[in-house]
Each structure stands twice: as structure tokens, then as C-alpha cells.
Amino acid sequence: MLYSTRFTQDAGIAYPIICGPMFPCSNPSLVAAVSANGGLGVVQPMALTYVYGLDFRQGLREIRRITVNPIGMNALIEKSANKYYKRMQMWVDIALDEGVRFFITSLGNPRWVVDRVHAAGGIVYHDATSLKWAQKGRDGGANGIVAVNNRAGGHAGTLSAKALFEQLQMLNLPLVCAGGIGDERAFTEALQMGYAGVQMGTRFIASVECSVNNDYKQAILRASESDIVLTERITGIPVSVIRTPYVERVGTHVSPLLRRLLQYPRTKYLARAWLSLRAGAQLKRSLSAAQGREDYWQAGKSVAGITRIESVAEIMQRFVNSYG
Numbered sequence: 065m066l067y068s069t070r071f072t073q074d075a076g077i078a079y080p081i082i083c084g085p086m087f088p089c090s091n092p093s094l095v096a097a098v099s100a101n102g103g104l105g106v107v108q109p110m111a112l113t114y115v116y117g118l119d120f121r122q123g124l125r126e127i128r129r130i131t132v133n134p135i136g137m138n139a140l141i142e143k144s145a146n147k148y149y150k151r152m153q154m155w156v157d158i159a160l161d162e163g164v165r166f167f168i169t170s171l172g173n174p175r176w177v178v179d180r181v182h183a184a185g186g187i188v189y190h191d192a193t194s195l196k197w198a199q200k201g202r203d204g205g206a207n208g209i210v211a212v213n214n215r216a217g218g219h220a221g222t223l224s225a226k227a228l229f230e231q232l233q234m235l236n237l238p239l240v241c242a243g244g245i246g247d248e249r250a251f252t253e254a255l256q257m258g259y260a261g262v263q264m265g266t267r268f269i270a271s272v273e274c275s276v277n278n279d280y281k282q283a284i285l286r287a288s289e290s291d292i293v294l295t296e297r298i299t300g301i302p303v304s305v306i307r308t309p310y311v312e313r314v315g316t317h318v319s320p321l322l323r324r325l326l327q328y329p330r331t332k333y334l335a336r337a338w339l340s341l342r343a344g345a346q347l348k349r350s351l352s353a354a355q356g357r358e359d360y361w362q363a364g365k366s367v368a369g370i371t372r373i374e375s376v377a378e379i380m381q382r383f384v385n386s387y388g
């Protein structure tokens with residue numbers, strides 16, 4: 065089959081396209097629509113429960129009511145914050161129980177997820193921005209790597225898609241290109257480079273099924289690459305956002321006190337948790353407000369290729385028709 069890659073075989077899907085997990089943008093209808101149209105919608109558990117207010121199992125079932133096709137789950141596996149780690153273990157177990165068989169792990173050693181998921185016959189891909197982190201994923205048993213490049217939305221990497229591919233190909237694992245895929249040309253280029261699939265975030269935010277407010281979607285359509293800046297103020301680690309009047313007003317750096325707290329292992333997690341809570345509450349307000357006042361609109365440099373709000377089916381068809 066034309067689109068068969070190691071990744072589509074691992075995930076059991078028709079087309080090598082992932083809708084990447086997005087806090088706070090992964091609403092159930094968006095995740096379901098991507099899977100229903102032959103890609104892989106990936107659940108972001110914090111978004112499902114905290115932003116969309118669903119019990120985790122009920123949220124998965126809501127997605128399942130729309131599609132029976134495979135879906136994935138994102139597991140943030142940093143062990144540092146014990147409370148979150150326990151909750152993540154519970155979510156992974158529930159997802160397995162509900163039939164999810166594809167997991168994307170971020171941060172840390174994926175071994176505990178891999179052990180559980182492989183025992184159930186599933187697959188784990190690990191997020192990596194460099195060879196060092198990809199090797200850590202491979203050593204922890206990951207089946208593939210989501211290679212996050214320097215054009216990605218969310219926590220971007222530092223290497224270009226090509227440089228990252230060249231570094232990681234020696235691992236001989238399927239590689240998924242995350243970052244900078246906004247149109248079918250970039251999609252085709254990534255596959256021709258040798259990637260087994262792509263993970264898109266920003267393109268799917270500007271879709272009919274994504275439930276963020278229209279201001280956010282319009283900001284993506286208007287933005288050009290040079291409007292994307294990195295801010296530390298959301299999580300303490302640089303995140304790609306659209307430069308809005310709000311971002312210009314508050315700046316992109318944290319205060320000197322927070323910076324010091326972020327430097328020490330014992331206070332780093334508290335500082336990050338505080339920032340995340342603050343930003344989460346802000347994002348929730350700005351997503352639901354008719355006019356987003358506190359505008360943290362996360363997006364990657366793929367904004368350059370995004371010119372219309374389309375349904376997920378239209379996006380998928382356009383991309384798929386462009387290849388081969």
C-alpha cells in the first residue's frame with residue numbers, strides 16, 4: 065500500500081499523520097476526527113480531564129463513540145513529581161484497559177510505560193529533540209521516535225528536520241517528523257527525507273473540529289514565521305507562541321526569582337508546577353473567552369503554510385492526495 069510505513073504498521077492506521085497531543089487544544093472531537101479519517105489522534109490526558117472536564121475513562125469512551133479506529137495517548141513520564149507520576153500510571157492503565165495500543169512518551173525514561181504497553185501488545189514511541197534523548201528512549205525500549213525539530217509548536221527542539229533525521233537514522237527505528245508541517249509540500253518533503261510519518265499540531269488547531277476560540281484560529285492564519293517567539297513564562301522551558309500584544313506586554317522571560325528557583329533541582333518542580341498552573345488557568349480563560357484577552361496562543365512555524373480553517377477530513381484528503 066502506498067502509505068504503508070513502519071509507523072503506519074505500528075499504529076495500524078492508513079495514513080502516516082499524527083495529530084500531536086496538545087495541552088490545551090486536544091479536544092475529544094479533534095482527536096476522534098483525525099483517527100476517523102485514517103490518521104492517529106493522540107489524547108493529551110491533562111487536556112481531556114482538566115481543560116475539557118471529563119473523567120479520563122469517559123473521555124476515551126466519548127472519542128470511541130465517534131470512531132473505532134486506533135487512537136494514541138501521550139504519557140508525560142517525568143518521575144520527579146510523584147503525585148503526577150502516580151496519576152500518569154493510572155491513566156496509562158485505563159488507556160490500555162480501554163483498548164489504546166499506541167503511546168507517545170515525553171521526558172524521562174519510557175521503560176515503565178514500555179513494560180506495561182508491550183505486555184498488552186502495544187507500541188511506544190518516544191519524543192526526542194536530539195540523538196542523546198532518542199538513545200535514552202531506545203534504551204528504555206521505545207519502538208520508534210517522534211523527532212521534535214526546531215520549527216515545532218509546543219516545546220520546540222533546536223535542530224532542523226533534516227539534521228535531526230541525519231542524527232537519528234543510525235538508530236534504525238521509525239522516525240516521525242514533528243514540527244513545521246503546515247502544508248502538503250512540507251508533508252511530502254518529510255516523507256521523501258525518509259521519515260515514516262509526521263506529527264502536526266498547529267495545522268489541526270486551525271480546523272473546524274478543534275474547539276479553541278475563533279480568535280486563536282484566526283491568529284494562526286494571520287501569523288507568519290517571524291511572529292513565532294519562544295516564551296519561558298508558560299512552563300519555565302521555552303514554548304513557541306504567537307507574538308500578540310499580550311506577549312509583548314508581559315515579555316518572554318520569567319522573573320529573576322523564578323529563574324533562580326528553576327535552577328535548583330529541589331525547587332525546579334515547584335516553580336514549574338506553579339507556572340503551569342498559572343498558564344493553564346490563563347489558557348482555559350483565553351480559550352473560552354469570546355475575545356481572548358490573555359493571549360497565549362501556542363503555535364509553531366508551520367503557521368506559514370496555514371491559510372484556511374478546514375475540516376480534518378479536508379486537511380487529511382489534501383495531504384494524502386498530494387503524495388504519490
Ligand SMILES: Cc1cc2nc3c(=O)[nH]c(=O)nc-3n(C[C@H](O)[C@H](O)[C@H](O)COP(=O)(O)O)c2cc1C
Pocket residue numbers: 083084085086087088089108138170191212215216217218219242243244245263264265266267362363364365366
Ligand atoms: C498548543 C500546543 C500544545 C502542545 N502540547 C503538547 C503536549 O502537551 N505534549 C506533547 O508531547 N506535545 C505537545 N505539543 C507538540 C505537538 O504535539 C506537536 O509535536 C507539534 O505541534 C508539532 O509542530 P507543529 O505545531 O508545527 O505542527 C503541543 C503543540 C502545540 C501547538
